[in-house]
Amino acid sequence: MSKPSEAELKDFEAQADAWFKENTVTDPGFMLPLTFMEVSTDEQFDFLCDWQRKVYEAGYLGTSWPSEYGGHGMHPEFQRVATRAMKKYDGPIILNAIGIGWAGPLLMDIGSEEDKKKYIKGMLSAEDIWCQGFSEPEHGSDLGSAQLKAVRDGDEYVLNGSKIWTSLGDRAKYMILLARTSNDGPNKYAGLSFFLIPMKIPGIETRRIKKLTGEYGFVQTFFTDARVPAEGLVGKEGDGWMVAMKTLEYERGAKVNPAGGYYIKELDAMGVVDLARNSERGGKKLLDDPVMRDKMVEQMMEIQALNLNNQRRRMAPLNQDRPMGLAMMNKLARTEMIRDLTEFSLAFQGTRAGYYVGDENAVDDGYWHRSYLNSFSATIGGGTSEIQRNIVAEHVLGLPKGR
């Protein structure tokens, strides 16, 4: 596909700008989630499904994915332009992150022709919501120790065990699943296999888990003799670890996802400054307090650094020393920044930081508290920050594996 001309991109940009300006609803009258991991109520879910479908149908999601699978078949540059317009108008997040963010790119990479035909369009249109069954109750970030059993029986696999921390698990139609098909391999990783499975079948039950925020956002999933079709296997039996690691590359942002949209809202440093502007200390503006000013600048520098890193990682000559460094630290740096910033925002609120969601005196309806408490979903999910540090240390800095 040839690169579009400047004029074509400009036209498309004007078109996308106009569309997002016209169609973006930033305040539907209830709190919108900052990340796909914190969708809690039906009204949030329905609103975000509807939003994703509209963006897709207008051509601004899956813009560069092949049209035979439901994409719009355009050059990736157009997708970049569309996502930029979405951010510019502060559009809501794209809900089906695990579908179009991880599972979709994986299928494009190594999926069969049938799988692409069957799944991609539903992912993009938010008709089919996806979830991810990687973590287990006993293992957390140690995915290689997964125990959920998948036993081949004719054209089917029979699943037994449990997965946990499954975002959107009670609403999803499909799951990407890491399961154990053997215990006889040379190591624990060799016995794992990767499946695409339907969720709404006998033998699969979900139980909602109440989060530290007080909301419901993810589930534990129980598998009791659940029978899934064998064609759901991705790769060969025993390839599961390799396939899961590929998926995690997308999840951790090490590979740039070409489907577009965004799943985690980037916080705006100036928004935090605005919050601080309305606070007082000792009868004076909080922004006159030198300590708070200093901390505020540090937060802004942090946000700016990550934005710059994002630009720099696409510029090979500026990354010669450790080409994968910026990509591999992305998840760690970004999720920790959001946690830091949202925690810091509580310090502005004085006595009112004592309120929580639901009280009429809570600042911004408790948005900052909820954001802070929810921010841990990203510093724990997809491999904790501590695991991310090990990954950067071992794969970027070349330090030995150990404890």
Place this chain on the structure above:
Amino acid sequence: MENLGSIGYSEEQIELMNVAASFCAEKSPIEKVRTLLEDAQGYDADVWKEIAELGWLAIAIPEAQGGVGLSLGEVVPIVEQMGRRLMTTPFADTTLAAQALVAGGTEAQQEEYLPKIAEGAVATLALAEAHGDWDLHNITATAKADGDNITLNGEKLLVPYAEQAEIIIASVSLDGAPRLVIIPRDAFGDSALRREQIIDETRRTYALKLDGITLPASALLDEAKTKAAFEHIHLTAVLLQAAEMAGGTQAVIDYTLDYLKTRKQFGKIIGEYQALKHPITNAYVDYEKARSHVYSAAHCFNDQGMGEIATRMAKAACDKVYGFAADRAIQFHGGFGFTHDCDAQLYRRAAIWHASQHGDGAWHRAKLADLLF
């Protein structure tokens, strides 16, 4: 978010980065750095000559005055590589003095001195004083008009390479107003200079007694450009320092990693232990962020407003991570880390030096707060 700067690069910048990387690695191996610690001049005159021949001093000097006419953005990768190899020469100080002339010199001064500097004459700035204030406008040294001459009084401190410089541009107060004045090396005797003991043993600075130095009034830089010149000097100094610090941070992290990958304790390579693995990773992550800030500063330096924000952010970010990385480098080397033989101290001292000149992280964050809020 308001636009606080972005990253871009020029082909020249990348080319200079690659050339400087191999040049500095070759000319400034760590044994050479250590030999020069004991040297009176503190740098290798032959290397200085080669730098001049490479044309690096001419990069940001306008073509009309014998320069190449590129921007300071192209100087940044060179200084970064020098910082990485702890290669100290008067390069940054001479570049800075040239920029003082570019921004604040009269036409006659630019015609006279810039071509010489482009060809390799050492030049430097005399800005600091005993009060230690980073505000360049806080000046107690004076100049007094005396017919067609001016007479100087007071003392300037921490003047880099004053002994070797053909010209020194000093800040003085004339009738209560800050001014810049060119002092040729032959305007004062050796007794006016005292070599100082400074924390960073790889570089040389001098205290300069101004008392009794008499110069023609034409030695004063252009009065009308004074304000712009002070601003330009300050921000250029901060930009070049940040670049040098980014290079130093990269090196001290690499140096520490080498040790963490080879040293064994309790039967294990110590880099296996998370107690060491995580802090060095934190240093590395902060380093990459600081480096992005530096490249943003290089790219945006000439943009009104944005350049200042990006530049101050760059130094604040570098100050934080260079200090941390070098501090941990000492700790992680254990008993050896406490010795003069361990290179960790060279970087730690350099980081302290850079923080001490033209504002540390906290000072730049305070300036940023004024610009941003």
